[in-house]
Amino acid sequence: MAKNRRVDIKAILGDSDLRRKLMVSTIRATQAREGIETTEEQADRAYYVVTEAERTAFFALEPFRGGKRGRRDERHETFVRALRHATSDVRHDVARRDFAAIDGSPLAYLRVRIIAPVFRESPALDPAVGIAAQGLATAADGRFVRYFWEVPAHAQGHGRPWVAFAKGGPFSRFYADVFLVVNWRENGADIRALGKGRVQNDQYYFKPGMTWPLRTQRGFNLRMLPEGCIFGHKGPAILDIDPRKALYVLGIANSAPAEFILSGLMSFGSWEVGVVKRLPIPKASVEQMQRISRLTQSIYDTKRRWDTGNEVATSFVCPWVLQARNARSFSETLVSAHAAEEEGEEQIEAMYSDLNEESYRLYGIADEKRALIEAALGERAPEILWADMERRTAEQKRMEHVWRLLSYMVKRVLEADEDGIVPFQSLIGDAGLLDRIHNEVATLFPNQDANQVEVEITNELKRVVKGYKRASSIGEWLEDVFFDYHASLYKKRPIIWHIASSQGRAPQGFGVLCHYHRFDANRMAKLRAGYLREAIETFRREAALANQSGHAEARIEWQAKLEETLALDSKLQAVQEGRFEGPEGGATDYRILTPWKAPEDRPKGWAPDIDDGVKVNIEPLQKAGVLRIRRVV
Structure with missing residues (x-):
């Protein structure tokens, strides 16, 4: 007969996350016995009211500064009114423990209130999912870095003098061509001998993963890092990811809620490794993970397939006009090429919209909070195929096709x-x-x-x-x-x-x-x-x-x-x-x-x-x- 085990009540109460789960489930059960249906979010809010009396009040007074067009300064009056009445659009009460949930406790109070539960419930990307790291900084790119077309093909590849080098690049989510190569003769002997660069985390070089541009004003954009590449200081990487989860992570990290979370942790325009590694990756069922992965793979494939028509891409096969089918004249060929681009963009826009819907659900972000997130993000960079021709007219694209041919x-x-x-x-x-x-x-x-x-x-x-x-x-x-x-x-x-x-x-x-x-x-x-x-x-x-x-x-x-x-x-x-x-x-x-x-x-x-x-x-x-x-x- 098994001995009775003593329950350490003190240890249970000392675990804040376990305490919260027990209390929330108890609140829901109690309400259910009274015939009241309560969602987990409502019970969680009630738990805060009961247990988190210690809150911090923030007052959004900037809009009342005055000075424009003779408008007087109304900040004092507004502040006094907000003290008496918790005006939703001026006074914002945030539980102090919400700040503690986010490593570094940034003082972006509106964001904290939205994303604190995400940080409590989802593990950080590094180390739970992979390793985020900076890579090679040559300190002399003019000497060591080339566009791939400058170097004969027979001199490129892992084990050859020049290897693919992911060093940031233009904005592009999910997929981006690695169009640079770096001199890596004798394991980078010349770079090491110069003594000015930094050969960082070289144990991860040539491994598949994901990479992103360190600095961009257009938003966070993570893309696949193919096997056989060196990643750079300005193109950090996420490595050692379970291949079965890679597409899921790529999809989640490129979503709107993920960008909102990251933008609250970063300095303006710089997506540092220390920021990206803290991104919470929500836990998902097998079915949810498969849905996100399928959408991610489809967007990636569509973008990479389009690049086969780009003469300055490593995957180039032939111009887009020569990929058109069943055209009876050159004019029809041009029409087909333009239609293929429009169709591809419509597909990836629809898939990216679906991916964002799934991501909001996985992060547990309700519609009200989603509206706040999207307002804060503003108009995000769209998913496009032909990045070089963004904002160009149909006539300009038509002529570009002729010149490319x-x-x-x-x-x-x-x-x-x-x-x-x-x-x-x-x-x-x-x-x-x-x-x-x-x-x-x-x-x-x-x-x-x-x-x-x-x-x-x-x-x-x-x-x-x-x-x-x-x-x-x-x-x-x-x-x-x-x-x-x-x-x-x-x-x-x-x-x-x-x-x-x-x-x-x-x-x-x-x-x-x-x-x-x-x-x-x-x-x-x-x-x-x-x-x-x-x-x-x-x-x-x-x-x-x-x-x-x-x-x-x-x-x-x-x-x-x-x-x-x-x-x-x-x-x-x-x-x-x-x-x-x-x-x-x-x-x-x-x-x-x-x-x-x-x-x-x-x-x-x-x-x-x-x-x-x-x-x-x-x-x-x-x-x-x-x-x-x-x-x-």
Whole structure:
């Protein structure tokens, strides 16, 4: 026979949470015996009245300050009235224990009253769910960090010199592309040797998790951190999460009530690790967790699928217009692409609304408190697919689709060329750029007439659209618009360089596109000795023939092209030889001046090191004035 166990009443009464649960259940049971149905929230409120007599009163007097439009200061009168009558819109009584429920006891009394029960009933994210941590701070991003397109693909990935680097980025909940890479040769030996950065929590590097931008005014936005990444100081991470709960946590943390809770704990615009780790994660049934997880996964999938049409995303496959189905003309293709975007946005907006509904229920926040939360948050950043085109018109998006398609065609042409050098004119047996673009149109639109597609593209380019340069033909767009657009799309780190004999929109006598990854010393030599030499000989010959035929205007035109091209060759020679005059880094210093390398370690002449990045390597060409646009970096 089991012995009778003594109940430690003192210990039970000393446990405030257990005491509260016992009292609330007792109140509900007592009321039920009297035939009165009482909700848990009502019983909880009654418990406060009985046990929490020690409250703190706050008075919202700021609206009565006066001073505007001659209005007198009414704060004293309002305060006196509020002392006599607990006016709901002026006096706010908050139990002191509600402050104690929130670690740090912030003095945001209106928020405390709403969220204190959440902190009492739900465990903090860290350590209950995962570990929130800061990561790598290089202290020299210009030296160690690149956009992924600056580095050849074969040099990227875990175990290779450059690895994916999550370092904050633009606002985006649930999904965001990791478009940066960091130099991690020999386990970050160069960063460690510099001695200025911080290699923090490296035991968690390359593990899957979640990350967020440290600073943003648009609200907290958590997104998946893929396996194989390093996370940064400005892109902290949540790691060691049970994979079965990861989607649930991602969904809850991106919800409206979670943002309200976090915003009451943070400094303005800075979502610090110490704040995020305190986020309460509500307990959920299996069914509730599955609902949140399904919604989260669907939003994530929709956003990532859209990114397959973004040329500067790591998941890029082909432009959105080429993903359209069953279009009978190029115009229909544009309509389909726009419809796909609208449909996707409607879906993620609806799913995000459902997710917020579920989150409010899980946090136990009633409609009255929800209204206060939403009023405090104001208009939150919406869920959108095409972040780069937020607030743009349908006409602007339509033109962007056209430009993206042409950009993709140019990219394909350059990547397919053995030397990575494509002239605008047909030279040394090579087809010119426009001819190759025509072939790309035929390849990419096999079920449509290539000539008709080109006519439709040209008609689109002729339209006047705010923010987009008008072009009368595909050839004009390639010559006058492409490089400027490419440099902008690739965030001032272009990898296709337009070298030309003139700048701006002046007609070019000679022009080529060069792929940065292959434009080494040998390609520079071939450009000058092959393409430029043939162009010079052609222009000289044509000028002589025009002179013999007595065609003065033609002779002047050919002679102008010849002189322009000879001048270009002279400028390229200065870059090739690394000439310099005057102070280091001056306007006539055409060397590659890698800031972190000693003078003796810098390239002698044109011998670019891809690892030094586009900014360093393109500057001599920019100074020499051989790029189609005057300023790239």
